[in-house]
Amino acid sequence: MTSRPAPHVAMRAIVPGHIAIVMDGNGRWARRRAQPRSFGHRAGQKAVRATVAWCLRNGVGVLTLFAFSSENWKRPSTEVGALMDLFLKALDKEIDELHKNQVRVRFIGELSAFSEAIRTRMQHAAIRTASNARLTLNVCVNYGGRWDAAQAARRAAEAVARGELDAAMIDEQTLAPYFCLADVPAPDLFIRTGGEHRVSNFLLWQLAYTELYFTNTLWPDVDDAELDRALDDYARRERRFGCAPTAARGG
Numbered sequence: 401m402t403s404r405p406a407p408h409v410a411m412r413a414i415v416p417g418h419i420a421i422v423m424d425g426n427g428r429w430a431r432r433r434a435q436p437r438s439f440g441h442r443a444g445q446k447a448v449r450a451t452v453a454w455c456l457r458n459g460v461g462v463l464t465l466f467a468f469s470s471e472n473w474k475r476p477s478t479e480v481g482a483l484m485d486l487f488l489k490a491l492d493k494e495i496d497e498l499h500k501n502q503v504r505v506r507f508i509g510e511l512s513a514f515s516e517a518i519r520t521r522m523q524h525a526a527i528r529t530a531s532n533a534r535l536t537l538n539v540c541v542n543y544g545g546r547w548d549a550a551q552a553a554r555r556a557a558e559a560v561a562r563g564e565l566d567a568a569m570i571d572e573q574t575l576a577p578y579f580c581l582a583d584v585p586a587p588d589l590f591i592r593t594g595g596e597h598r599v600s601n602f603l604l605w606q607l608a609y610t611e612l613y614f615t616n617t618l619w620p621d622v623d624d625a626e627l628d629r630a631l632d633d634y635a636r637r638e639r640r641f642g643c644a645p646t647a648a649r650g651g
């Protein structure tokens with residue numbers, strides 16, 4: 401899927417409509433500077449801001465970020481506390497600018513685990529920006545791909561119990577609407593920074609035909625040049641969605 405460019409955006413020929421990112425490497429970035437991990441997360445927030453601006457400039461329609469996984473609660477309480485503090489401050493600080501830039505912000509995951517203060521701010525941010533249409537920013541927090549599959553199965557089972565869904569009719573098409581992000585096209589491009597070549601329980605259902613791009617760059621060091629490289633690499637891919645190669649490539 402190629403998104404429709406904003407009229408004032410200088411467009412490349414092929415732009416992924418939806419980019420999903422695992423922002424890895426904040427801790428190592430901080431350690432290299434003899435700083436606590438929270439220092440890396442704060443630097444990571446700046447890279448998030450730069451990435452949103454880059455998406456707006458390039459006409460990307462949906463950006464989905466893995467900001468906090470279901471497993472991240474197992475980190476030392478000081479780091480979890482620092483991350484929660486960062487989310488709270490970011491929610492207060494960034495929303496005006498995002499709204500001004502017509503960004504729709506949503507929080508995806510098991511939100512009940514967060515404090516009342518964070519949940520209220522997440523809800524306010526989502527409601528305030530709901531009708532913005534230039535970029536949809538999905539921030540995945542306390543999210544896991546397996547959790548997503550389980551909640552989709554549970555909600556489908558509830559629909560069966562209510563008599564709204566026939567269990568015998570459950571297939572990929574009828575189950576798809578129960579997954580998170582069912583209202584946007586699947587990611588075209590997945591980027592993972594920080595050198596690991598793993599999906600790490602992110603969007604397991606949604607990434608079925610997504611192009612994968614891995615870079616050793618640590619998340620706080622990600623800049624326009626790095627994102628441009630990912631885009632250039634994506635533009636060279638032949639997306640087949642399980643079909644045969646095109647004749648042009650001699651398949």
Ligand code: FPP
Binds near residue numbers: 427441465467
């Ligand atoms: C992974 O790096 C990063 C995280 C678990 C947190 C991501 C959070 C941010 C980028 C902060 C800002 C986000 C928003 C949406 C305001 P790591 O800590 O696992 O790094 P390491 O692999 O080097 O240890």
